[in-house]
Structures are given as C-alpha cells and as structure tokens.
Amino acid sequence: MYTSVPEQIHLSLGANPTEMMVTFTTFRKSDDSLVAFRELSEHEFRVSQSRVTYFRDKKYKAFIHRAKLTGLTPGATYEYKCKTDGQYSDSFSFKVHTPDTPLKVAIYGDLGLKNGVSTPKLKNDVQKGLYDTIFHIGDIAYNLNSDDGSIGDDFMNHIESIAANVPYQVCAGNHEKKRNFTHYLNRFSMIDSRSGQMNNHYYSQDMGFAHFIFFSSEHYFYPKYFTESHIKWQYEWLENDLREANKPHNRAKRPWIITLAHRPMYCVENNERDCFENESFLRRGRSGDDLDRESNYGLEDLFYRHGVDIQFYGHKHLYERSYPLYNLKSSKRTDIYTNPKAPIHITTGVAGTTNRPNSDIEEILPDWVAFYSRDYGYTRMNVQNKTHLLFEQYSAENDKIVDHFVVSKDKQNFPRD
Ligand SMILES: [Fe+2]
CATH class of the missing domain: 3.60.21.10 (Metallo-dependent phosphatases)
Incomplete structure (x- = not known):
C-alpha cells in the first residue's frame, strides 16, 4: 500500500481554457513528481512539476500532488501521464474545450x-x-x-x-x-x-x-x-x-x-x-x-x-x-x-x-x-x-x-x- 505509484488521478479546470489541473495521490514521499503531457500531434512531451502536500487525518496519511498544465490549445487533445520517483502511471487523455462552442x-x-x-x-x-x-x-x-x-x-x-x-x-x-x-x-x-x-x-x-x-x-x-x-x-x-x-x-x-x-x-x-x-x-x-x-x-x-x-x-x-x-x-x-x-x-x-x-x-x-x-x-x-x-x-x-x-x-x- 505504501508506494509512490501515482493513483487516484483526476483533472479539474484551470484558470482559463489554456490550463488544466492534474491531481493525484501517493502514499510515500517522493522528491521527484511531475506530469508529462503532449498534444497528440506532438512528438516531445512537456513537463509540469507537481506541488506536493502531506495530508494526514488521524490514521490516514497521503501525499497529494498537484500539477498545473499550461499553454494548452483549445480544441486540441492531450495525452498525459504522472510520474513519481521514476514510476509512471498509465496514460490518460483529455480534450480542451473550445470557447464559443x-x-x-x-x-x-x-x-x-x-x-x-x-x-x-x-x-x-x-x-x-x-x-x-x-x-x-x-x-x-x-x-x-x-x-x-x-x-x-x-x-x-x-x-x-x-x-x-x-x-x-x-x-x-x-x-x-x-x-x-x-x-x-x-x-x-x-x-x-x-x-x-x-x-x-x-x-x-x-x-x-x-x-x-x-x-x-x-x-x-x-x-x-x-x-x-x-x-x-x-x-x-x-x-x-x-x-x-x-x-x-x-x-x-x-x-x-x-x-x-x-x-x-x-x-x-x-x-x-x-x-x-x-x-x-x-x-x-x-x-x-x-x-x-x-x-x-x-x-x-x-x-x-x-x-x-x-x-x-x-x-x-x-x-x-x-x-x-x-x-x-x-x-x-x-x-x-x-x-x-x-x-x-x-x-x-x-x-x-x-x-x-x-x-x-x-x-x-x-x-x-x-x-x-x-x-x-x-x-x-x-x-x-x-x-x-x-x-x-x-x-x-x-x-x-x-x-x-x-x-x-x-x-x-x-x-x-
Ligand atoms: Fe447530502
């Protein structure tokens, strides 16, 4: 259970259509936490470092990772994966909504x-x-x-x-x-x-x-x-x-x-x-x-x-x-x-x-x-x-x-x- 494999990955809207938040959890502290993402048509991955906070509630202890993806193009589809201590999550994808549609x-x-x-x-x-x-x-x-x-x-x-x-x-x-x-x-x-x-x-x-x-x-x-x-x-x-x-x-x-x-x-x-x-x-x-x-x-x-x-x-x-x-x-x-x-x-x-x-x-x-x-x-x-x-x-x-x-x-x- 106490691993640094990213889990509970979920998205939420950023401050504007060019941003997206990625939030995930690990149960071990990691010094290196990031989200790698790329537009489907791109070859290279871009990287956004996560901010990590320690969350403790009685017996529950977890690390919550938050990465803000920026520079997204409305209408484009992105692939991404989360990484902590060299361990990647599965890949997920999302489409950025285009305003006025x-x-x-x-x-x-x-x-x-x-x-x-x-x-x-x-x-x-x-x-x-x-x-x-x-x-x-x-x-x-x-x-x-x-x-x-x-x-x-x-x-x-x-x-x-x-x-x-x-x-x-x-x-x-x-x-x-x-x-x-x-x-x-x-x-x-x-x-x-x-x-x-x-x-x-x-x-x-x-x-x-x-x-x-x-x-x-x-x-x-x-x-x-x-x-x-x-x-x-x-x-x-x-x-x-x-x-x-x-x-x-x-x-x-x-x-x-x-x-x-x-x-x-x-x-x-x-x-x-x-x-x-x-x-x-x-x-x-x-x-x-x-x-x-x-x-x-x-x-x-x-x-x-x-x-x-x-x-x-x-x-x-x-x-x-x-x-x-x-x-x-x-x-x-x-x-x-x-x-x-x-x-x-x-x-x-x-x-x-x-x-x-x-x-x-x-x-x-x-x-x-x-x-x-x-x-x-x-x-x-x-x-x-x-x-x-x-x-x-x-x-x-x-x-x-x-x-x-x-x-x-x-x-x-x-x-x-
Ligand atoms: Fe209720």
Whole structure:
C-alpha cells in the first residue's frame, strides 16, 4: 500500500481554457513528481512539476500532488501521464474545450462507492467522448474519510477512468463534513477562474456559453465549522461574482448563468427537515441566534435578482425539475421554459447511493414540480448556444431517457424586475 505509484488521478479546470489541473495521490514521499503531457500531434512531451502536500487525518496519511498544465490549445487533445520517483502511471487523455462552442456536461450528486449504479454508465459515456466536463455536486464516495480514508481512495481509483479523462468538478455535500471537510479540501483542486486561486468551497468557471458558479450549501448547516463571517464572505463572493458575470460584455458572451451546490432550496418531499421545518436555510438564510436577523444571507433573492437561469442541487435521492420558481410560486403557462421569468431548479441526487426516498411522494406533490423520477441516474446538459439549453435525465438502472426538456431565451433576464 505504501508506494509512490501515482493513483487516484483526476483533472479539474484551470484558470482559463489554456490550463488544466492534474491531481493525484501517493502514499510515500517522493522528491521527484511531475506530469508529462503532449498534444497528440506532438512528438516531445512537456513537463509540469507537481506541488506536493502531506495530508494526514488521524490514521490516514497521503501525499497529494498537484500539477498545473499550461499553454494548452483549445480544441486540441492531450495525452498525459504522472510520474513519481521514476514510476509512471498509465496514460490518460483529455480534450480542451473550445470557447464559443456547445458544451456537454453530466451532472449528479450523491454517488457512492457502494451501489454506485451510474458509475459504469458514466465510464462508457466518457469513453465515447460524450462530455466536455462532469459536475459531481456533493456527497462523494460515502464517505471520502470512511474506513480511515480507504473508501475515498477506492472511490477515486474507481472513477479514475472518468475523472482522469474529463475535468471532474465538485462541490461539498454533508457527507464531506468530517473534521471540517478535510478529505474534501485535501483531495480536490477547484480553481476559481476569476482569481486563479484554488477554493474547493466556492469558485466559478466560464465554459462555452455559460458561467458556472459552484458554492457551498454546507456553510449554512454547520455552525461548528462556519461562523456568520464565513456565510457572509461566501455571500459577498457570490454577489461580486454575479455582478461581474452580469457586466454587459460578459453576459453577452455567456448569457447562461448556472449555479451548483449540494442541498436544494426546494424539496418534493415536504416533510423534509432541510426544506420545510427550517424553511430552507439556503433559500431564506439562517435566522438562528448566531446570525443577525436583518441579514440572513438567503440566496433565493440574490439569484433571482441577478438573473440566474438554472440552479442545480443534489442531496435528495431523486431527480426533480421545477417550473420557473421564485418565493414558493411558479407559473405553468405552456411555453414556460421560453424566456423563463425565474430560475429553474433541478435536483439530481440519485447517481447511486444505498437508499432512496419512500414511494408516497405523489400524495404530497407541491405545485412547482414539473417532473420527478426516482430512477438511479444522472442529468445531461448541452449548453448548445446562446439561446438554447438542452436537458435529459438518463436512468442508469433502466437504460433510458426518463425526462427531456429545452430552455430557451432570446431576451436577457437581467436585471429581473
Ligand atoms: Fe447530502
């Protein structure tokens, strides 16, 4: 086990389309760590040295290697391998997405090592080149820290043929919380493209015709780890990021603003603690004693005002799609997804876990629910152009598409009145 052979290799987006991060793990310290890469048409390999950090969590000890590949050409395909102490990993390859072209993404939350129903399907899809990137929006491995970290190691090795070949973007879920999210923070390398800095809790990325904002719903749930200041800093970061994305030249280039986090603002099951008893911390903000009631940092208003188009969440072990929705209200006119008047919420937390919700959802369906499915699977999104987003929900257990819909707009939705 204690070797310096690179394992758990995975990619994540860099600060711009000419960069890509490679992250991998070894269990022995090595003085020489690098990633060798070349464009498929090139003969010579280029080399990027890794930065190595020691990660220890109780009995778990590992070395995390991070290499930034630079000077990449959009549209080109690269081959790469990781090397430590003279030992090379297998070769992997990735294609750099070209700005201003359609972008295909697989999106899901809640994928474990055990009962990871979607994993073999995702491997096939990636092999066929179906995606430019994948978003795993929290609850990863169940859990990264379990069995002294071996569940996390096994999971990351298990998905290597996925995550080493397309950028694997993540955000934190409740299952990442152990010891202040330490495995989550140490194992991944999420780069915020505006600042160029790594921040696994919240960051944004531009890809194709969309601006993607990944943030932490978990800030609202663990006062032990996140004080009012942490919630405020994330809120202010979100507000600034949205303001920047809405500057006319930015919004003209990337008209779609899509947010992603783990816990939803709305749930089909209305007996759920996250959504109703607490009146959704995320939607209205925290109003506990530890926070000022005047500024609860609720996100529904912020996202509505700044013209967010789509909000993706996981956590609930089902797939649900809303009508355009704001302040508990939705409207159901027939062309509802054309120039929508409010954000559309999609919960896709059913990639593969050991439990699913019970079957009495039908009796308590809220008005805003357009569709839901309990099938294990994941969401595919095609950011086709500046006016059309195409969605489908793939059932991994029944190998069929269980939902598809199109969102289109030909006028801008910022500012919303
Ligand atoms: Fe969760």
